[in-house]
Amino acid sequence: MTFWDSFSSALRAIRANKLRSALTMLGVVIGVGSVIAMVGIGEGTKKKSLQELEIMGSNRISVVPNWRRGRGHSATANQSTLRLEDVEAIKREVPLVKNITGIVRRGATVKFGANNHRTNANGAHPSIQEIENAKKMHSGEWYTYEDEELMNKKAVLGWLVYEELFGGTQNALGAIIKINNQNFEVVGVVDYKGGSGWMNPDDQVYVPLKTAQYRLTGQKDRFSYITMQATSSELLPIVQSDVEAVLGKTRKSATGEELFRVFNQAESLEAIQTQSKLLSYLLAGIASVSLLVGGIGIMNIMLVSVTERTKEIGLRKALGATGSSILSQFLLESIVMCIMGGLIGIILGGAATRFVANMFKVPPVINSSAVMLAFGFATIVGLFFGIYPAVRASRLQPIDALRYE
Amino acid sequence: MKTVIDVRDLHKDYVMGDTIVHALDGVTTEIYEGDFVAIMGPSGSGKSTFMNAVGCLDRPSSGDYFLNGEEVSAMGDVELAQIRNKYIGFVFQTFNLLPRTSALKNVELPLMYAGTKGRSERAKGAIELVGLTDRMHHKPNELSGGQQQRVAIARAIVNDPVLILADEPTGNLDTRTSHEIMALFQELNDQGKTIIIVTHEAEIAQHCRRVIRFRDGRIEKDEVVDDQVNAIDALAALGPAPR
Structure with missing residues (x-):
């Protein structure tokens, strides 16, 4: 057998x-x-x-205000402890940071014609395109530092916002949209990134930082958060501790508690x-x-x-x-x-x-x-x-x- | 004449409750090559126990058993399996064909356990011998009782055994079919096969050459059949087959 x-x-x-x-x-x-x-x-x-994580940008470190202190406070920029000089200090003292920007973020209603959409308006330096890996454009270009100096009302739309306002096919460049009832000119649309969730990178509007500070929010020197990009991923922990050291000098409460928290991408990855x-x-x-x-x-x-x-x-x-x-x-x-x-x-x-x-x-x-x-x-x-x-x-x-x- | 079966003082005891039943109580006999033996006896006489011992399906309690010159009473399970495979062809009352398996595959079964090459050819030869060539791809449930028993006989002879053991082979068949099956056995016997049939029908025993009668675990009578009935004549006497 x-x-x-x-x-x-x-x-x-x-x-x-x-x-x-x-x-x-x-x-x-x-x-x-x-x-x-x-x-x-x-x-x-x-x-x-x-x-x-990848579409949010690589080698990122972000600093957020430490909200735990104030019980029951909602997270808005006016209570933030992060200021312009913090960004300057990091720029000055942490050379391993490649790009950095403070961000003023606020919920916003954007309108074009009869279409309107609830999204986040972000005031950020043009370097945000590097940090958030958003250089690839569907159409147009990012606003420039010059726009920022002149406080031009120019806006770059995330893909989802573009779809909601312009149906995803219409040309948006040069169109005047309203962000919280103020007119902005669309100068660019970021290509589709495929994000999802409450921090969906496709569901954002970007305007020059100074424009946001002076014309949109009135928050002239407080940031919702600060975000930056290190020169390489291996350096993330070092950069993080450097940033913590720099900010620790000034941003501490009376009891010695740090008024900020630093996150790096490696941690999220882990x-x-x-x-x-x-x-x-x-x-x-x-x-x-x-x-x-x-x-x-x-x-x-x-x-x-x-x-x-x-x-x-x-x-x-x-x-x-x-x-x-x-x-x-x-x-x-x-x-x-x-x-x-x-x-x-x-x-x-x-x-x-x-x-x-x-x-x-x-x-x-x-x-x-x-x-x-x-x-x-x-x-x-x-x-x-x-x-x-x-x-x-x-x-x-x-x-x-x-x-x- | 060559001795196929040689049993000496065979005993088989069963314990039933607190009594010992002597199913075989000292059986001594010889069966020769080309013999055609009917084993008869009332139930409980030991004829089935004798058959099982001769067929190497069961071990005697004591005594010697030589099959084809080999002492099988001392063999282990694996050797006994080989003996059954090589020397013995079984035919059962209930045919015992594998269901949902073609006649040909059923006949091939002993060859499979023997590890024979060219199984299909040899199985076809055996089926031809029992006259079922045109039905060899049918499954058992597509065959009549007589045809199933023919398949079983083909399976019994396919390995060219020295002995064919048939336990009430006509027990489940009508008279005509019984005669047909007996005719087939007679034909095989004429070709030199040694055949032992257990039966309780005197008519069936009349087709054989020798009758051994059992009673109470012993051989009561062992006699030669003088007026052997030719099964083909018996068939003719039944008249033409009903349509």
Whole structure:
């Protein structure tokens, strides 16, 4: 009796009981499918977070006022402790900072014709285009330092704002829009970045910093936050501590508490990675439980199958089957079922990943190591849970098995 | 004449509750090559136990058993499986074909366990011998009882065994089909096959050359059949087959 004979016997037995085999496989299908889908969605979420970080600009460090002090205060620029001289001090004392700008941010209603849209207006130096990785334009150009000196009312729109006001096709350049009821000329539209969430980089309007300070908000020397770009990502921690040291000299409360907080992108990156790893482990754990349950289902069915086919086993033994050929036949049957279930699970898991990823707008990631792991695990489940029923089958005495009714 | 089966003082005891049942109580006999033996006896006489021991499906409690000159009473499970495969062809009352499996595949089964090459060719040869070539791709549920038993006989002879053991082979068949099956056995016997049939029908035993009667675990009578019935004549006596 060759391996091939055992294999075709197993296949025949699986085919003979199609519905039961399918139900048995279902456990493994769901187990493998969910491992792949869950790991895929976990990875997709991670990828999405990384992409979002990327479109927000690279090597970034931001300083925000420490709001924790004032309980119940809403976060507006007029309570901010960050001022023009802080930006100047950082520029002067931290040479590893490549670009820096203070930002005056405020919620704004923008209008063009009959269209209006609620968004954020940001007063920022033109260098914001470097810091926020927003140099690629859909049309027009960024305002210049000269515009800023002259306090020109010029605006650069994020893609979403452009779509809302101009339908995404109309030419916006030179159009006069209203930002909080003041006229601004559109000079540029930033290309689509694919952001989402409450800090969506596509849902922003930028105006020259001084224009925002003097003509839009009246906040002449306080910033909502300060953002900057370090010369390289490895230097982020150093730059961060330098910035903390510089600001720490002046921006401290009477009790010595720092009135600002500094964030760097590396931290966010790390946080995302830790979080997604945790998520992956959790999801894989849940999926493993369903694989285990699937395995128990296989064992259950194989035991029933052995009992039901006792007479067949007796006959095979009468015809010359040895214990080991019966063993390999039944073992192969459960392994083949698990492998088939695994293959179907991979296909369904892939489809589920695509579907769910689409639903949550994350990129579908089908991780080849997760596929291999799930598949290998399914095979092991078949082997492990198939052994006991197969051994029972192989140990049957031919005469007892033949007489079994 | 060559001895195929040689049993000496065979015992088989079963414990049932607190009594010991002597299913075989010292059986000694010899069966020669080309013999055609009917084993008869009331139920509980030990004829089935004897058959199972001879077929190496069960081990005797004591005594010696030589099959084709080899002492099988001392063999282990794996060796016994090989003996059954190589030396013995079984025919059962309930046919015992694998369901949802074609006649051809059923006949190939012993060859598969023997590891024979060219299985399909040899199985086709055996099926031709029992006259079912045109039905070899049918599954058991598409065949009549007589045809199923023919497939089972083809399966029993495919490995060219020294002994064919048939346990009530006509028990589930009507008279005409029984005669047809007996005709097939007689044909095989004429070709030199050694055949043992367990039956409780005297009419069936009349087709054989020798009858061994069991009672209480012992051989009660062992006699030669003087007026062996030719199954083909018996068939003719039944008249033409109903349409």
